[in-house]
Amino acid sequence: QKEVEQNSGPLSVPEGAIASLNCTYSDRVSQSFFWYRQYSGKSPELIMSIYSNGDKEDGRFTAQLNKASQYVSLLIRDSQPSDSATYLCAVNNRTDKLIFGTGTRLQVFP
Amino acid sequence: DTEVTQTPKHLVMGMTNKKSLKCEQHMGHRAMYWYKQKAKKPPELMFVYSYEKLSINESVPSRFSPECPNSSLLNLHLHALQPEDSALYLCASSQADDRGYGYTFGSGTRLTVV
Numbered sequence: 001q002k003e004v005e006q007n008s009g010p011l012s013v014p015e016g017a018i019a020s021l022n023c024t025y026s027d028r029v030s031q032s033f034f035w036y037r038q039y040s041g042k043s044p045e046l047i048m049s050i051y052s053n054g055d056k057e058d059g060r061f062t063a064q065l066n067k068a069s070q071y072v073s074l075l076i077r078d079s080q081p082s083d084s085a086t087y088l089c090a091v092n093n094r095t096d097k098l099i100f101g102t103g104t105r106l107q108v109f110p
Numbered sequence: 111d112t113e114v115t116q117t118p119k120h121l122v123m124g125m126t127n128k129k130s131l132k133c134e135q136h137m138g139h140r141a142m143y144w145y146k147q148k149a150k151k152p153p154e155l156m157f158v159y160s161y162e163k164l165s166i167n168e169s170v171p172s173r174f175s176p177e178c179p180n181s182s183l184l185n186l187h188l189h190a191l192q193p194e195d196s197a198l199y200l201c202a203s204s205q206a207d208d209r210g211y212g213y214t215f216g217s218g219t220r221l222t223v224v
């Protein structure tokens with residue numbers, strides 16, 4: 001079992017729709033969870049962090065964490081073509097390493 | 111200053127060359143990292159420095175040699191690399207005592223070994 005798992009996609013959504021990206025992790029004692037956006041050929045950019053169960057909203061982005069189910073998600077409201085990128089889920093595990101999932105490629109079409 | 115600066119942005123080197131990648135941050139972060147990323151793969155951790163001491167080496171081959179001269183600088187010395195080492199090399203930094211803030215990544219060095 002991989003430490004952090006994501007569906008590789010691509011996830012295709014129309015402009016203006018809600019994009020929902022999901023991530024599961026295996027280390028139950030993980031404490032910190034992050035979503036990074038990576039455009040092709042560029043470096044990862046931190047867009048959301050979450051540490052407690054529940055929802056955390058920042059603009060069009062909402063991160064959701066359910067520690068009992070070991071599940072993290074990212075919702076992007078009013079998706080724009082500029083949101084088209086690979087979204088990487090990252091988890092800070094018990095060995096204090098930031099471990100990345102394989103990423104989900106999001107495509108937002110006009 | 112909220113940036114991590116990496117140089118060079120692109121590097122082509124032969125298998126017998128010696129080169130170095132450089133990383134600099136002025137955010138007061140005391141943890142710095144090297145990651146390697148191959149195309150269509152996630153970043154893979156190579157090394158972690160915490161308070162200028164090497165704390166994690168992910169069994170990286172000795173042809174990669176990290177160095178942390180001070181709290182703002184991180185180098186990666188390269189020697190006798192193989193073509194399969196071609197990748198995007200990412201430097202990152204974070205608050206050493208609070209990983210909850212996540213890592214800030216530099217723009218990376220695109221390395222090609224010929």
